[in-house]
Amino acid sequence: MRLPDFKVEQWMNVYEGQAVYNLTDTCAKALTVQELLDLEPMDLNHIRLDYGEITGDRELKKRIVELYKTGSIDTVTTCHGCLEANDLVMNTLLEPGDEVIICQPSYQQFEDIPKSLGCIVHKVELDESNHWLPKLEDFKKYLGPKTKMIILNNPNNPTGTLLDEAYLTALAALCRPFGTYIFCDEVYRGFSDEPSISDLYENGISTSSLSKVYALAGLRFGWIKANTDVIHAINVRRDYTMISTGPWIDALADLALRHREELVQRNIELIHKNKAAVRSWLETESRYSVELPASGTVAFMKYHFDLPSETLAKQLLADTGVFFVPGSCFDHEYHVRLGLAQDPKILKQGLSVLSDWTNRHVG
Amino acid sequence: MRLPDFKVEQWMNVYEGQAVYNLTDTCAKALTVQELLDLEPMDLNHIRLDYGEITGDRELKKRIVELYKTGSIDTVTTCHGCLEANDLVMNTLLEPGDEVIICQPSYQQFEDIPKSLGCIVHKVELDESNHWLPKLEDFKKYLGPKTKMIILNNPNNPTGTLLDEAYLTALAALCRPFGTYIFCDEVYRGFSDEPSISDLYENGISTSSLSKVYALAGLRFGWIKANTDVIHAINVRRDYTMISTGPWIDALADLALRHREELVQRNIELIHKNKAAVRSWLETESRYSVELPASGTVAFMKYHFDLPSETLAKQLLADTGVFFVPGSCFDHEYHVRLGLAQDPKILKQGLSVLSDWTNRHVG
Numbered sequence: 001m002r003l004p005d006f007k008v009e010q011w012m013n014v015y016e017g018q019a020v021y022n023l024t025d026t027c028a029k030a031l032t033v034q035e036l037l038d039l040e041p042m043d044l045n046h047i048r049l050d051y052g053e054i055t056g057d058r059e060l061k062k063r064i065v066e067l068y069k070t071g072s073i074d075t076v077t078t079c080h081g082c083l084e085a086n087d088l089v090m091n092t093l094l095e096p097g098d099e100v101i102i103c104q105p106s107y108q109q110f111e112d113i114p115k116s117l118g119c120i121v122h123k124v125e126l127d128e129s130n131h132w133l134p135k136l137e138d139f140k141k142y143l144g145p146k147t148k149m150i151i152l153n154n155p156n157n158p159t160g161t162l163l164d165e166a167y168l169t170a171l172a173a174l175c176r177p178f179g180t181y182i183f184c185d186e187v188y189r190g191f192s193d194e195p196s197i198s199d200l201y202e203n204g205i206s207t208s209s210l211s212k213v214y215a216l217a218g219l220r221f222g223w224i225k226a227n228t229d230v231i232h233a234i235n236v237r238r239d240y241t242m243i244s245t246g247p248w249i250d251a252l253a254d255l256a257l258r259h260r261e262e263l264v265q266r267n268i269e270l271i272h273k274n275k276a277a278v279r280s281w282l283e284t285e286s287r288y289s290v291e292l293p294a295s296g297t298v299a300f301m302k303y304h305f306d307l308p309s310e311t312l313a314k315q316l317l318a319d320t321g322v323f324f325v326p327g328s329c330f331d332h333e334y335h336v337r338l339g340l341a342q343d344p345k346i347l348k349q350g351l352s353v354l355s356d357w358t359n360r361h362v363g
Numbered sequence: 364m365r366l367p368d369f370k371v372e373q374w375m376n377v378y379e380g381q382a383v384y385n386l387t388d389t390c391a392k393a394l395t396v397q398e399l400l401d402l403e404p405m406d407l408n409h410i411r412l413d414y415g416e417i418t419g420d421r422e423l424k425k426r427i428v429e430l431y432k433t434g435s436i437d438t439v440t441t442c443h444g445c446l447e448a449n450d451l452v453m454n455t456l457l458e459p460g461d462e463v464i465i466c467q468p469s470y471q472q473f474e475d476i477p478k479s480l481g482c483i484v485h486k487v488e489l490d491e492s493n494h495w496l497p498k499l500e501d502f503k504k505y506l507g508p509k510t511k512m513i514i515l516n517n518p519n520n521p522t523g524t525l526l527d528e529a530y531l532t533a534l535a536a537l538c539r540p541f542g543t544y545i546f547c548d549e550v551y552r553g554f555s556d557e558p559s560i561s562d563l564y565e566n567g568i569s570t571s572s573l574s575k576v577y578a579l580a581g582l583r584f585g586w587i588k589a590n591t592d593v594i595h596a597i598n599v600r601r602d603y604t605m606i607s608t609g610p611w612i613d614a615l616a617d618l619a620l621r622h623r624e625e626l627v628q629r630n631i632e633l634i635h636k637n638k639a640a641v642r643s644w645l646e647t648e649s650r651y652s653v654e655l656p657a658s659g660t661v662a663f664m665k666y667h668f669d670l671p672s673e674t675l676a677k678q679l680l681a682d683t684g685v686f687f688v689p690g691s692c693f694d695h696e697y698h699v700r701l702g703l704a705q706d707p708k709i710l711k712q713g714l715s716v717l718s719d720w721t722n723r724h725v726g
Contacts, residue, residue: 045397096459218413218609220605
């Protein structure tokens with residue numbers, strides 16, 4: 001089942017290496033193994049490289065459950081990153097002909113995997129004029145007995161939209177009569193007390209990983225939390241697609257979660273500084289505007305001049321080394337994705353270079 | 364898309380922990396990280412846990428190419444184990460309505476993933492009376508313009524069938540007029556100079572991993588080798604399902620392949636000893652017989668008494684701790700899978716216990 005190019009991933013693959021000022025990345029600079037071990041010394045070399053516990057180390061799963069208000073280890077399974085978690089959820093639960101509702105702009109995986117499985121995909125627009133929130137009525141319009149799943153990213157990439165507990169509870173109430181799953185990629189959750197759909201709705205499915213909030217993308221460790229029926233069905237599929245994450249990854253993931261507050265704090269401070277820098281930059285910069293998000297690591301910055309976003313991003317990168325993912329990768333023009341977790345020095349310099357470039361090219 | 368239970372994996376998950384004499388495993392006791400580092404000291408702790416090179420470290424891919432007679436790094440991509448490699452190949456290339464030919468008995472993934480994708484699956488029987496070889500004419504019977512793919516496991520789990528270069532070349536000649544892919548899981552290849560389909564046929568696709576031949580299952584490292592069009596299409600899908608394997612796994616995989624001869628030699632010696640032990644045991648044991656394979660780590664042992672294989676395996680395990688995967692997990696009765704890579708002491712003891720148990724229960 002052929003899939004189209006994954007635009008944002010392809011963009012990152014092709015252009016990220018040329019960035020001098022990477023203003024678009026979704027995570028802070030990754031930690032080294034040593035930096036993790038500095039948090040707590042541990043003998044990793046004794047680990048025997050067998051399959052390990054098939055659905056993930058028990059202690060590790062307990063620690064994952066602690067990230068939520070409800071659940072037990074039977075409501076969790078593990079995998080290689082949130083992307084694989086999402087793929088497992090959709091491949092396990094969706095069937096040809098199922099209807100799915102997604103938000104736009106969001107992560108392309110949520111549209112193209114269901115389409116490749118023969119699902120009918122309805123789109124609800126995120127409203128920039130209202131903090132990038134989707135309208136509940138828009139979901140209502142499409143919801144019915146054939147709606148197998150609503151797919152959300154909360155906080156959302158690229159807009160930073162954060163759906164709060166009240167919103168999610170209201171959405172769950174709309175879904176309940178139809179048994180519709182609400183599947184929520186929560187990979188950007190963890191900086192504050194953002195709600196998890198798996199705590200709020202019996203058919204809520206949460207996925208996450210250590211990649212964004214913990215800056216450990218290279219560990220390729222993620223998980224799924226859902227009711228035990230869903231987890232069982234996903235575990236059946238895992239036997240066909242991955243078997244296990246392996247004991248070394250599980251051990252380091254466990255170490256990271258034992259020290260989650262320290263790891264998260266580092267990124268909270270970065271984001272805090274970067275938001276302040278963006279706010280201060282915007283005070284003298286009228287050609288750009290951005291809704292800074294309540295949580296997560298990204299925002300979707302609007303520019304107020306007439307240039308296709310791909311042209312802007314390519315020219316800017318070639319001229320200055322300032323690197324953005326263009327809105328075109330999210331089918332949404334006149335925007336670029338702004339990352340908020342990078343080195344604040346780079347961000348400040350990059351924004352200043354961006355203004356200079358805009359002076360020269362746009363005026 | 365729901366899948367049925369993966370019988371052999373479920374069996375291992377549920378019962379392996381109770382084994383005293385594990386006579387069925389497909390790989391030798393896994394190495395520890397330290398045992399790998401003993402081959403060549405290396406500072407793993409400096410590794411930064413970012414995504415790493417998206418389609419796998421370049422040097423590592425060069426080393427993978429060296430396992431074959433043809434190819435370049437553009438004919439290789441990496442993933443988490445051979446299982447994921449297989450899943451990527453089938454999900455990328457198969458479409459609903461495609462016809463697929465598989466062998467029986469073999470690994471359940473090759474039947475149920477295509478079926479879940481809406482493919483029509485034809486089965487060719489492996490002939491125990493002829494070294495578990497499939498008849499070329501049986502493939503011919505099903506081959507036609509709608510045949511998208513033949514799926515093989517070479518050497519085969521559970522029978523140990525090894526298709527040689529002449530056989531594969533003849534099969535490729537049958538497939539060529541239809542452009543049919545020959546996808547071959549070669550995870551048990553590497554003990555001798557077994558052929559690879561990717562060296563013999565332009566539409567040949569090989570998958571493998573470090574799990575079996577190198578006893579490093581917990582590294583969860585595998586790869587795909589195929590023509591550049593296939594690799595490109597798979598890399599597009601990888602962006603939706605895994606992104607990368609991560610730099611730590613890549614570094615250790617590279618180390619393992621730099622020392623592949625030492626790692627393989629250890630297992631060759633184990634298998635050599637174990638085959639000798641099985642042969643000597645069979646001289647005085649008429650109730651069992653087995654075609655010992657030319658390569659790979661498994662054989663499919665026949666028993667000559669009337670007991671369903673699941674009953675046999677369960678009762679034997681409960682009574683004695685001797686552990687087998689029953690033929691029922693491969694839809695093939697009166698057989699159990701015999702592993703040939705375990706500790707020879709365990710194998711010898713286990714076979715002796717098996718004979719005693721058979722004396723008591725079968726006579």
